[in-house]
Amino acid sequence: MIRLYYAPGACSLAPHIALEEAGAAFEAVRLDFRQGEQRGEAYREINPKARVPALATDRGVLTECLAILAWIARTWPEARLAPLEDAWAMAQVHSFNSFLASSVHVAWAHISRPGRYADGEAAAEAMRAKAPEALGGFFDLIEGRLADGRPYVHGETYTISDPYLMVMTGWIRSRDMVPRARMERVLAHYELVRARPAVVRALEREAAPA
Numbered sequence: 001m002i003r004l005y006y007a008p009g010a011c012s013l014a015p016h017i018a019l020e021e022a023g024a025a026f027e028a029v030r031l032d033f034r035q036g037e038q039r040g041e042a043y044r045e046i047n048p049k050a051r052v053p054a055l056a057t058d059r060g061v062l063t064e065c066l067a068i069l070a071w072i073a074r075t076w077p078e079a080r081l082a083p084l085e086d087a088w089a090m091a092q093v094h095s096f097n098s099f100l101a102s103s104v105h106v107a108w109a110h111i112s113r114p115g116r117y118a119d120g121e122a123a124a125e126a127m128r129a130k131a132p133e134a135l136g137g138f139f140d141l142i143e144g145r146l147a148d149g150r151p152y153v154h155g156e157t158y159t160i161s162d163p164y165l166m167v168m169t170g171w172i173r174s175r176d177m178v179p180r181a182r183m184e185r186v187l188a189h190y191e192l193v194r195a196r197p198a199v200v201r202a203l204e205r206e207a208a209p210a
């Protein structure tokens with residue numbers, strides 16, 4: 001059976017939701033970041049990057065959110081989580097997800113994991129002070145994307161970009177990092193996605209006592 005390695009509230013929530021949306025049979029394996037379980041020897045054998053998510057499949061272990069999301073969409077095509085038959089529309093999905101992974105997530109990590117980028121509290125403080133500016137700019141772009149009244153990132157249809165965005169909006173929202181008036185549509189998108197039964201199921205599993 002497929003195993004998803006996750007930590008509650010981490011970016012692994014996006015593939016967790018996608019597996020639920022797909023109706024996949026999978027085992028969710030929780031890692032305790034407070035105990036540093038992601039850096040332990042046992043997990044490093046699964047994912048030497050010492051990060052979540054990792055998806056163990058019968059063909060091996062897949063890492064990186066956007067690759068896992070795309071794999072889920074291809075593996076359960078009946079769930080219609082991506083426009084698989086339309087090369088241009090599919091490229092738009094990859095483009096948006098790549099932006100989340102390489103720009104938004106990395107800017108957020110300057111706040112949540114400053115030690116990845118520099119040593120010392122002064123450097124960490126400087127990064128925490130600067131990152132909201134970059135994140136504000138990125139969320140302005142996303143807000144603009146939703147401006148034509150489209151409910152989902154790519155229009156009328158829910159795709160793998162939507163839970164991925166919802167997870168990152170949740171991070172920004174939890175710290176009031178961008179003024180709410182500047183991200184009204186993004187926040188409406190968050191609520192829309194948050195209410196989906198698959199999302200509720202994934203969130204309940206992540207919140208359940210270990």
Ligand SMILES: N[C@@H](CCC(=O)N[C@@H](CS)C(=O)NCC(=O)O)C(=O)O
Pocket residue numbers: 010011012038050051052053063064065066101113
């Ligand atoms: N590029 C990776 C990023 C993975 C990543 O940074 N995951 C974080 C959680 S959101 C993590 O495992 N952090 C643990 C650590 O830094 O020790 C992806 O998109 O999957």
